[in-house]
Amino acid sequence: MFRHLCSTDKIGVAVELFVDMSKKGNPVTEGVKMNNQTFCTLISGLCTAGQLELAIDLFNKAMANGLIPDVVTYTTIIKGLCEASHEMKAREMIIRMEKEKCPPDDLTFNVMVCGFLRRRNPSKQYNLPLK
Numbered sequence: 493m494f495r496h497l498c499s500t501d502k503i504g505v506a507v508e509l510f511v512d513m514s515k516k517g518n519p520v521t522e523g524v525k526m527n528n529q530t531f532c533t534l535i536s537g538l539c540t541a542g543q544l545e546l547a548i549d550l551f552n553k554a555m556a557n558g559l560i561p562d563v564v565t566y567t568t569i570i571k572g573l574c575e576a577s578h579e580m581k582a583r584e585m586i587i588r589m590e591k592e593k594c595p596p597d598d599l600t601f602n603v604m605v606c607g608f609l610r611r612r613n614p615s616k617q618y619n620l621p622l623k
Contacts, residue, residue, distance in 0.1 A: 532565040539572030547572055563589070567600045574607025582607060 531554055538547035551569055555561065566589045573582035582604060586596050 528559070528562045528565050531559060531561065532568050535565060535572070536568050539568065539575070542576075544572050544576050544578075560592075561594065563594055563597050563600060566594060566596070567603055570600060571603045571607075574603060574610070577611065579604070579607050579611065 535547050535551060538544070538550065547569060551561065551565075566585060570582045570585050573579070573585065586600065586604065589596050589600075
């Protein structure tokens with residue numbers, strides 16, 4: 493359902509649904525646990541819709557509520573940051589991944605390198621942490 497809402501420009505409805513489902517004590521969604529796949533789909537939809545700040549805010553709130561993002565979710569937000577020309581924030585997100593014991597994988601580094609190359613400044617040193 494989230495994928496459909498995100499792909500049909502109904503990202504606002506998807507966010508509202510996610511927030512409602514995440515609330516404790518909601519009798520309709522009691523016992524429904526949000527997983528990383530749903531969360532990642534929503535983050536991706538927000539990034540694609542150009543709502544990066546909302547994606548980051550939702551990412552932080554979900555973590556504060558106990559959802560532990562996996563490498564795919566982190567890579568999705570890093571990709572959104574790179575596509576919005578925020579490579580240094582993306583680099584900070586990689587450092588955050590490592591602090592959270594979620595090491596970046598090859599795809600994560602590929603997303604970062606492509607982001608740097610897209611800016612056409614590959615000679616600038618970004619000091620990516622290496623595995």
